Amino acid sequence: MLPRRYQRIRETLDRRQPDLTVLTEDVHKPHNLSAIIRTCDAVGVFEVHAMNKVVDGEDLPTFTQVAQGSEKWVELHRHTTIEGAIAQLQARDFKIYAAHLSDRAVDYREIDYTQPTAVLMGAERWGVSESTADAVDGHIIIPMLGMVQSLNVSVAAAVVLFEAQRQRLEAGFYQQPRLDEKIYQRKVFEWGYPDLVDHYQERNLPYPQLDEQGQIISES
Structure with a gap:
């Protein structure tokens, strides 16, 4: 070397950052998962968690060139159930915030991302399932000012993660090994x-x- x-x-x-992560629920398009992992690498996320229902023998989409090799630098943990993934992260003292429109959803910038945090992103078309939304610690939304009321899942993940990075940079989290x-x-x-x-x-x-x-x- x-x-x-x-x-x-x-x-x-x-x-x-060992205490900042993303959890995906049935994000099945390869380019979306790849883009999320690429953003995680850029932000300094150490590991990503993913749960996908098994379809045709495949439980996760394959990587695409969108990832640009970033999957080699970010650990990917696969889960068979979203309930199990949430339980594991909460047992490690992570607060899990789902990107989900609901009565209790708050602006994503109101969250303190200097605490152990997992950002949960749901399926491209349907978003986070209702049972999953009930199991997490909170809901976040990205305010939309146009005609379209949602972002692509990988873009939404990037918006939230760079806010988390901003907060952690200000707090000095990137100045020493963690x-x-x-x-x-x-x-x-x-x-x-x-x-x-x-x-x-x-x-x-x-x-x-x-x-x-x-x-x-x-x-x-």
Whole structure:
């Protein structure tokens, strides 16, 4: 691994936000999921959660060139049920806010995104299901001033995420590493040596240590 690549990897991981995420419910168009993941990478989101009903043996849409390879840099966790995904995130003290028009919906800018936050985006045509809307902590909306009353799901996700980024930049969240040290070191190796990952995982071996230049320390 070249030193400049090692430095770029560390700089990126230094800005990753482990307590800001997106959860999608049946976002089935590949270009939309890819666009959401690409925005997450740009904002510094560490992981994305997705639930899709199994259709023709596929439970998630495949990535498209819209992602521009960003799926390699953002962990994607797949869930079989939206209830299970919500429960897991709430058990980690995330507040889950669904993009959903309702009597209790608030302007998306009123939310404090410096707290552990998951933004829930629903299916392209139908949005968030009613049962899911009842299970989350709150609803948010993006005020619309034109004839059309909604945005594309990936665009809406980007609008909310960049507001979260703005708040976190002001709070200094990007000025120091926030990932757990073990997770940080794991990702440094996986991003820096992707061709070696399968070798270590298939043999259930721990990843080797890296020196200050990102080179593998020879094992005895």
